[in-house]
Amino acid sequence: RYCNSAIMIITSHDVASPSLFLGLVNSSSTPGTSGQYPLQLGLAYLFLFGYLIRTVLLSVGLPSSVGVIFAGFIFSFFFQHELLNARDQLQELSFFLVLLTAGLEIRVGDLRTYIFVMAFLPATFEMLAIASYSVCVLNYSLMEGLVLGAILFALGDGLVIPKMKELGSHFKGHPLPRLMFTWAPLEASYALCLFGILTGFAERSEGQTSVIAQVSWNISRVVATVFAGAFLGSATGWIIPRLPLVRLNDKQIFTGTGVEAFLIVLSVALLASGIGSSDGSFIVVPMPAISGISASLFQPELMVVMTGMFFAAAANDKLLHDIERIMGGVWIFGQLILFSMIGSRTTTDIFPMLSQILPLLIVGMLFRFIGIWLAIRMTIWLELRGHPFDKSMILADTTFCFLTVLPRATIQGALGQVPVTEHFFRHSYNHSVAQDFIFLAARLYICVMSVCGMVLLNHFGPQLCSETKDRKPWEEFAEDQEAIASDNESPKAIAGDSESQYWMESA
DSSP, X not given: OHHHHHHHHHHTXXXXXXXXXXXXXXXXXXXTBOOOSOXXXXXXXXXXXXXXXXXXXXXXXXXXXXXXXXXXXXXXGXXXXXXXXXXXXXXXXXXXXHHHHHHHHOOGGGOOHHHHHHHHHHHHHHHHHHHHHHHHTSOOOHHHHHHHHHHHSSOOHHHHHHHHHHHHHHSTTOHHHHHHHHHHHHHHHHHHHHHHHHHHHHTOOTTSSOHHHHHHHHHHHXXXXXXXXXXXXXXHHHHGGGGGGOEETTEEOOOOOHHHHHHHHHHHHHHHHHXXXXXXXXXXXXXXXXXXXXXBSSOHHHHHHHHHHHHHHHSOHHHHHHHHHHHHHHHHHHHXXXXXXXXXXXXXXXXXXXXXXXXXXXXXXXXXXXXXXXXXHHHHHHTOTTOOOOGGGHHHHXXXXXXXXXXXXXXXXXXXXXXXXXXXXXXXXXXXXXHHHHHHHHHHHHHHHHHHHHHHHHHHHHHHHHHTOSSOOHHHHHHHHHHHHHHHHSHHHHHOSOHHHHHHHHO
């Protein structure tokens, strides 16, 4: 239709008007409308309509992300042009909020050995299963399969954590909701870290450097990032409570309010992300060259997570509660932006492609269930300290944990389009096919798994908690571990059971 209009305009004038022709081209930049209306109207639609449909779905027990995606899909037909130009940057800022939220939700005191086993082993099983299916059935390269698996395996912590809070309040002291509350952000951080490491390989040009050099480069980045994030987070958590003590001419400079603390934490997290980022040829903190590799010393995603986690460890409970409360309100805006931008990239022609994704999904879910069962069995067999599992409840616990990891949304929404926008796999002959398939799989995972996963979790989760409630509460497991650690660190435990030997050793 636009081509015919252009031909009519050109043929009806002796000299074609360039401005008229350019106006026609610009008017066809988005479906249905030119998008040449005020920015405020576009934002009003995203926030108001997106929030309304989000609230309606939450009220009926469905995931809010699907509603916001639908609002973004409708918006794609009359996308405001300034928002369209800034879509990638808006999605990147929303992803930053995902990282910071994940870091703040991790408690160093809750990180016991068995939690790492539960968060990492089943997720690795699912990722490797997806990668193997991609290589053996879809004929993708190993790196393409690993990137696909890293994007798809992570649970939707933004969906799971609120549900675990609800179950924890209904079943006081039940250890499984508390376990999943700690597991969820840890698995999300694991996915982000793996994706950051794989990014170095996926963006590598063919023949640029050896695999050994690439592995050593990534390990060095991870170590440097963890230490830098730990320093920034711990220092921020130590400084903020002491800011109200700073005075100038006997007048208090800082207010000490939660809003002020949140502003500082947000700024430090942006600093952490910024010093790990690189814009084309400009690198803020370059890494010493290893076999020709030129990149930032820090991995930006992991840097933000580490900063948030160590801040949560250093800050007092009141300060952390205030920041998390404010962060929860800000994250509502982040959700509206993130998922509406995903919806604006979604078209109805992706749903007939579900038949291609369904076998991949089934294989991944099968190996996830096996991984959870194996992790619980291993935890009991190795007698890892503080675990809440019981041999008589293995199947029920496995089923509950499996249902909890079914909802997918946040990580898939944040990472799904990255291989496309960052031009991954440039050395592969079918890189564009792999990029498009990864983005397609991420969107279908969100639409299918967030809805089906939340429906199953809402229906069977309370039932499984009720069937397995006859066990010690989470607090007693924590007290038992602290008691064991205290006994191991006591002088008598170190010197021996003999009282005289203890005093002789002390002398």
